[in-house]
Amino acid sequence: MCAASTADPAALATSVEARPGRTIVVGLGNPILGDDAAGWLVADAVEAGLAARPARGGDARPPVVVERLAVGGLTLMEHLVGYSRAVLVDALVTGADPPGTVRRRRLDSLPGREAGHVDSAHDATLVTALEAGRLLGADVPDDVGLVTVEAVRVLELTVTLTPEVAAAIPVAAAVVLELLDA
């Protein structure tokens, strides 16, 4: 087996400086697939909510980073490197809840694995990807929360949300902001 060169020690470093308390909120989804845009729209609302808050004197915590992504599995894990905490937001179709239901979930508890974008059919579930990252020495968050919105229509190309999902966007954003304050 060839051992002429080995991995670059900086392989898992990112441009993000790892500091205690650094948090990322990631809206997951596809903005042109109807209700699948929910994650991105919640991220927009969270970002607006954070910007509207008055600065708290003496608060040494680094600012929360908000991103919108359409990736899962390994690629999503790689985006989380350097953060101590992550909150992921995604649309979900389970049929078990009325459309627009907002839930907080554990990453490894997604019902029936028919959910959203956290996993990838082409490489790994996010849980596996995070474990792989830890195995390789990556600084990935131990605290990964998931906020989901029960969706209706995710297989149709449209920029319009169903009414119940649209109404759930501010609700989900409030749940995320509450999580960030916890």
Add this chain to the structure above:
Amino acid sequence: MTRITIDPITRLEGHGKIEIFLDDAGEVSSTAFQVPELRGFERFCVGRPVEEMPVLVNRICGVCPEAHHMAAAKAADAVYGVVPPRTALLLRELLYSAFFVADHTTHFYALSGPDFIVGPDAPVAERNLLGVLQRVGSDAGGRVIEARRRCHRVVEIIGGRAVHPCTSIPGGMTKGITAEERDEIRDTADRMVDFAAFSLELFDTLILGNPGYVEMLTGDTYRHETYSMGLVDGAGRLVLYDGRVRVVAPDGELHGEYDPADYADWIAEHVEPWTYLKFPYLRKVGWRGFVDGKASGVYSATPLARLNVSDGIATPRAQEARDRFFATLAPPTGGVRPQVHGRLAMHWARLVELLYAAERMAELVADPEITSDHVRTRVDGIVGEGVGTVEAPRGTLTHHYRTDAQGVITWVNLIVGTTNNYAPITMSVDRAARALIHGGAVEQGLLNRIEMAFRAYDPCFGCATHSLPGEMPLEVTIRGADGAVIDVRRQHC
């Protein structure tokens, strides 16, 4: 046996669905493989300016947006009848080669690896990337992550964003690269050539050194003799970004070679009542059903097909790897182009392509014109119709657009990589089912062996649907001769 009609209106819950029908003796008589289809993309695009397409199509698929971006860029060039300057073409192909390295790396270690490095009979909990990393070691695992990170960085440098590039426009690119960026990419390219060679050696040691795996690569369970399709350059060598489409018969004879714009003269679509997706086939051969052979118009467009159609590879180490591939797996054919038909050999073919893509990165970044700032040809006039074709990791990808005189889309047709392979995937699943189900009894490991049959193709139904989660969620229903359900197996759903 009782004929079962599957209602095509039935909504699939976002996972793959296989129906296996048994005859009176409990042997498999037929198989149907359904996936949910995302429809309406063509309608969605009508009314949009064609120059928006390279960015819009990033959203079709979260796995290979770079492939759609490039096919769209080439189609948009053709709509305006414009040829980008040489530097722009170098940059596009450099980005594309980096994407291929990242994508093939991920597939081999995360999808092939669980089957071959961990083993098909290992517990489910171990048959994933983590199981692979635990077996190959943290150093190898670190190189996998490094390859992905570095190649995503190349895409970001040239394409403006990691994963979802946005710099290709009609006539070229919105920006070039600096000398510093070129140096960074050159370092990455050298490391990727090294890494690709390492991966091939790993395959050699862990897989070719295991008689059980060699049997899987060469045996009948995963073998189909179909036509092969792929892009080639003027010398008949494998290419990924641009070329002519070549189709080769199962015996290696040339079926035809054509300009990608003429695809409609060569490809037709067959419809079945039990699935939304259509089955492309070779028009000049005809549809004979889901059968192998030269008289059947079924074709494959995969890494294996690309090796089968080509006469060689233009980069030296990949050429050596190709020679070894055929010397090992293909019987001598007395001068006719050698063919490999064991579908699991796709995993090896992917690594040969990985090495080619890495060597091609090194060639392109060393070109003196790579840092030129002449990256766009001015658009002057419009043709109003264009076809853009690239080799996506999963097969030949074609975007075909028509526009009005202002460049606004009036019509779109896409043939995505995996669509080419829908018939062979269906056949491979059927073959695996027939090998595993006898006398009505279903063997242990059925689902995984069936999943291996189509996972070799790395099917991306994310192009046809919303990205599927996790390991392929799959429901397998086995019905008796009277149509009654005998057994239902579920995996990840």
